[in-house]
Amino acid sequence: RIWKLKGSPSWNSYTEELKLSAISDYLSGKYSIREITRKYLISSHSVLLQWVNKYNSHREIKGTPKGRASSMTKGRKTTWNERVQMVLDCLGNGKDYQRTAETYEVSYQQVYQWVKKYEDGGDEALKDKRGRKKKLNSLRRMKSSFK
Template structure:
């Protein structure tokens, strides 16, 4: 396959052809570009519009922790390689494949040496209360990670990781663990009880958010069933 650079206009032309029911395989032959590259362009265009089709002159920066998390999630067999790329906002499937190849070869996975933090994926520091609130909102909206990221001006990756941590360990898992043992040791019995009560309150809040979303789905199903029934007459 050709390694040449494609302009934004050329990429858009190919994606337009994809929308016209051409398969990635057909476009691969017609435009001499690998189908995985076409699907990468489609993901970026769907998410960022024409900005996502522009070539960056600098490398995107990834931490060692993010790389390892993405690799392990893929190797778990629960996600496809494209799902991992979307969840972790990796620039392309070929980048993830390089990480996996290096990992399987028992070579050291390191932080990206230098690069940029894209405005499209830029995160920010948050408090524990903010993280819990964002997770509750995301769960209440059916895990729409991008919507939560846009609403609270954080990255898609941050929201995804917070929700995953919350589901594994509750709101305590969203805390900054630095100095935690010292902090817990200094709590009085009354403070520990108060902390436990707050944890129960947040668990109830999470259940209410999930129940609200399920009710929304049931209402949509009823509306669809009603429409289908009425269309018979």
């Protein structure tokens, strides 16, 4: 007997209107989760329940863009001053990491990490310490040891 594996589903996109209609049907109590997911062609029960939880938490319900738009894919070099500004903006907006990431075109994860570093060590903690230069004296000592 040959078993075929089912391919993983592709990323589905849903309009804001569809999401709100499905949430409304769910909250009305007139339909089961199964009926709603079939009616609106929602990929799974958990997707619907995530929308409902988001709605009940008074968070904005947005349509899903075509071709998964992920803030993880955004990345660019930033200066220390930019990082400080992003953190201050994020804190000023009640730690809205997603909005800050979208505004500055950086990843959600990066904004989260910068805010965390800032809270632990102030703006100095936001400096990039990779590739730090050695002090001139230690370079001279190293150079003389190779002779």
